[in-house]
Amino acid sequence: MTPALEISHLKKRFGGLPATRDVSLTVMPGERRLIIGPNGAGKTTLFNLVTGDLTPDEGSVKLFGREMLKLPTQQRVHLGLARTYQILTLFPKETLLHNVVLALLGLDRSRWNPWAYLAGQRRLYDAARAALVQVGLGEIAERVVGETSYGERRRLEMAMALAQKPKVLLLDEPLAGLSQEERKQVRDVLNAVPRDVTIVMIEHDMDSALAFAERITLLHYGEVIVEGTRAEVVADPRTKEVYLGE
Amino acid sequence: MQFWIIQTLNSVAFGGLLFLLSSGFSLAFGLMRIPNLAHGGFFMLGAYLGATIVSVGGNFWVAVLGAGLGVGLIGILFERLILRRLAGNVQGQVLVTLGVSFIIADLCLMIWTGDPWTLPAPSELRPPIRLGGFAFPTFRLVVLGIALVVAAALYVLMDRTRLGAMIRAGVDDMEMARGVGIPVSLLFTVVFSLGALLAGLGGTLGAPMLNAYPGLDADMLPLALIVVILGGAGSLLGAFVGSFAVGFLYNFGIALFPDLAYFILFLPMVLVLVFRPQGLFGRVAS
Amino acid sequence: MTRRLVALVLVAAALLAVPLVITNEFYLNLASQILIYGLLAVSLNLLVGYGGMVSLGHASFIGLTSYTAVLLLNAGFDQLTTALVAVAFSTLCGALFGVLALRASGIGFLMITLALGQIVWGIAYRANNLTGGDNGIRFAARPQPFGVDISSAPHFYYFTLIVFAVALFFIWRLVRSPFGAALQGARDQPRRMRMLGHNVWLIQWLAFVLSAFWGSVAGLLYVYYNLFISPHAISLQQSAETLLMAILGGASTLTGPIVGAIIITLVKNVVSTYIDRWNSLLGAIFVIVIMFMPFGIVPGLRQLWVRWRRRAKTERAV
Structure with a gap:
């Protein structure tokens, strides 16, 4: 099956500082993927590279098998990509x-x-x-x-x-700054989204989004550290080291 | 041969004058992020003030200094009383400088009438220097010399002093500069009025070549804009190279293709704005 | 809604009645001028108010249209061809200017438009044998649309009024159309608009072209009215005056620029009969408006009105 979103060997540097180093990520259609990582892990940068707000130095981003890097943002949207912003942009x-x-x-x-x-x-x-x-x-x-x-x-x-x-929905910290009550509302909305929509969600706070995710990718300093099912990632000692140990 | 040598000398001397006009303009643009559209007015005001001081019996060099200080003072007032109140509203600031340029132009017309004022070069500089069978106008060489001295002084100021370091920091990254405690708002006043002062000096020094006449401001402002756009806002080196480049373009453009003189001038400006918006030497993206 | 309709009918009736009330030719011509500058300001406002792009080169469309019209008519073309080609050529130049200016935003955009305006002005000023240089050049005669003679002041007023009304109707439709909404969205949140699937560059470029088109139509009216064009009419000062009309009246509204055009044209003509310090006054208005009335007169009055109504209501409630 063609992946809904396939990111391979994506690299981006700001000045001399690498923000994304060699990130590869495959999300299958209908999947609920959670991307976690501490502040500065490069999560939002990754989204910006996928949407075209930023141009990567190297790598490829495919939506249902179609290369998108040469396309301007609005065309990617027309192919079925949508996103929300961590910093409200209304x-x-x-x-x-x-x-x-x-x-x-x-x-x-x-x-x-x-x-x-x-x-x-x-x-x-x-x-x-x-x-x-x-x-x-x-x-x-x-x-x-x-x-x-x-x-x-x-x-x-x-x-x-x-x-x-959209076919692929990118959510940048949709739960940030919400009360318990509001989080529940948003989670209900998300649970009601039909399965033909693939969802990739960034969350800084792991606990609040854990229940939602089927697979989790842990980013740290612009690199994928751990990837796997919810249980695998939570159990992995490297997760504890970079994330839960903080 | 004579034509080329004289035109080249005129271009270089005019380039020096343009440097006086545009170096401070460029620093203010780089720091405050706005082109001061009243800068041509400052130059014209300098020319009229200088001509007036000489006409009431003042010495030429006193006139140069007086015009510089007078226009510098106006610069301080303008920055403090008007631009400051619009801090953060860049578009508003630009439009206000345009409004002030209209006022200056009109007041000059009222005070000094529509007839051009001539200002002869100081008598000791009138006889030309003869070299290898050619006669070089001494006054233009002196203006060039003054421009070079000012350029050197500005270089030392920007590169060797604490004030210069603060200005450079502000041009590079305003927020950072504010963050480390640089008195940015004081810098605005200093740099803006320095630009006005240099424009005032330049106005009087230029008067023996250009005269003081209504419309001088509108003739000079675009030149300053072009210099800065070619050289990049906030770059002293850019203003230096840009001034002489425009000096040549302008003089030879008018001499060789009078119909297209403005086209020859503005086309590089548009091209640079379009393809390299930070200017040829600029570091700051606009 | 009905109240608006009544207001519209009243304004239309008043505009139609102008030549009946004002018989003095000088003042009637002033009314025609206001309509021409009003259209120019409204067309600029498509960019400034609705698109958020401040241009200092809008007067160049007066020049491009007028000079083209003069040259074509002198070359022996008929009035209709002259008018169509002049507006088309000027709009085409606008399309090119838009490509160049939209490389930048904010101050960069403003400076590119200024430079382009100066290029047009410079060519008009310097290309003597084509444009007559500083002395300007004459347009032979007004056209006779559908055989109607518009050489007299009242007839010309009605002609201008019709063109103005048609233009304003199209622009009004545009402002509340889907495209208008997209243009305003691109002004407020360009990045978000892209992420919603909008082609922000194309939206802004089309707005630039439309603004140039209506500006060119105003330019055609200009040369019909004056039967003359000189570099003076397309100077930086004219561009700045047009911008001032838009900002003074209120760039966020459709009617604001018209109010601005009325005020500036009246003040300019009335004041300049008494004193010749018009430029100082213009500069002073500029400074005062930007410092104390950044949103312009129409939104300012609207705010007052709302406040007054609210107060009246609470008083009645008490």
Whole structure:
């Protein structure tokens, strides 16, 4: 079977400092993969290389067997890649609904239409509302992002990515800064995502995401240290050394 | 032959003048991240002030100094009273410098009228130097000499003094400089007014070649912009090389292809902006 | 919604009635000028307000259109061909300028547009035998669209009003269209927009081209109105004035630049009949607006209105 995401020998240096050294990673379709590692392990850099925000020095990134390194970010998105950001990257003066509509527009041909009335596009707005309902924000869809709580914004990030119906979804610390209650909500949302979506999730805090993962990759100083099933990685002495031992 | 030698000398002398105009401009641009669009106005103001001081009986060199100090003072006021209040709003700052350039141009027109003011070179420098059958205008050589002295002084300032080290740190990485306790906001005032002072000096020194006339500011500002874009904002070496390069382009451009003079000037600027936005010698990406 | 419709009808009626009320030719021509500069400012605002790209070279589209129109008409082409080719050529130049300017963002963008504007100005100024240099060059006569003579002040006003209304209608549609939303998204969060599948470069370039197109249409009106073009009309100062109109009125709104154009054109014409310190005043307005009214007049007034209504409401509740 073709892997959903296949990263091989990816390398990236900033100035003289290596941020990613020779990372290889294979994620099968439908898999739930957790990437863990202490701060500065190069987790977000890895995502930026996959999405095209950064250009690697060497290596390859394939989505369902197709090489993506030469493609600009937006084309990778059109091939089925979506991501959320660890540092919230939203449109703060717009409503939640408008945020999701922009996400839907990104994949919709009508985005080039300079004539139609956007607010009259039922199809887009219905889909956007559905995505907000999916993450439990249906009630406040008309609220401006600037007036929502941090937890609500985290879920909006998720709604924007899910609305695009991606094949591969990259989640950058979706649980960071959330209360217990909110974490449960996000986990429920994630559990409800159908299996035809492959999910790769970064988490700094291992405990909160452990239950979700089937396979875990441990990154440290831009390198893959351990990879395996949840039980294997937790049991591995190197995990304890670089991560749990801290 | 005569044509080429004279044009070359004119280009070099004009390059020296451009260095006076653009070195401080470049340092301020590098440090504060904004092009001061009133800089051409500062130069013109220097020319008028110098011409006025001489016309009321002042010595030429006193006029040069007076114009420099006067314009430098205006620079301090402008930075302290206006630019400072817009800290962080780079776009606003640029537009404000443009607004001030209109005010300067108009006030100059009001005070000194629309007729050009001429400022003769000091009498002792009027007789040309004769060398190998050619006559070289002494005053231009002196201006070139002054520019070289200023260049050397700025080099020592930037490379050998604590102040220079702080400015370089600010140009390289503002946040880092702030972080290690460099008084960045004081540096802004110092560098900005130094640029104004040099422009003022340059204005008076240039007046015997260019005269002081309405529109001098609009003629000089693009030249300073081009120098800095070619050389890279904040780079002294870049300003030096850029000044002489533009000196040659401008003089020979006007002499050989008068119709296309502006095209010849602005095209390299656009090309550098497009293909090497940090400038040929610049380290900071814009 | 209905209240807006009423307001729109009232404004339209007022605009149509202008030549009936203002019979003085000087003031009627002033109204035509306002419409022309209003269109120029609105077209620039597509870039500045909705796209977040501050350009200091917008007056070059007046020049490109006007000079092309003059040269074509003098070469014996008919008015329609002249108009179409002039606007097309100017827009094409805009497309090229956009490619160059979009290599940079922020101050870099501003400086490239400034340099390009100066190149156009410099060519107009220096290429004497083509452009007449500093003296400028004359446009033979206004066209007669569909056989209607627009040489008189009222007729020209109506002609300008129609073009202005059509342009404004298209731009209004654009601003609230999916493309308009994408343009504003690209202004606020370019990186996120890419990650949502939007081609940010193409969005911004298309906005640049559209802005150039409507700017060129304003340029055509300019040369029809003045029957003359000189480098003076396309100087850096004219570009700056246009930018000031957009910012003064409020770059985040559709109507702001029109308000800006009204104020600047009136002040400029009225003030310059009394004193010739227009440039000082222009500079001072520039400085004051940027320092104290960075969001412009229209959003400022709107805020006041909202506050006033809220207060009125709470008073009634008490």
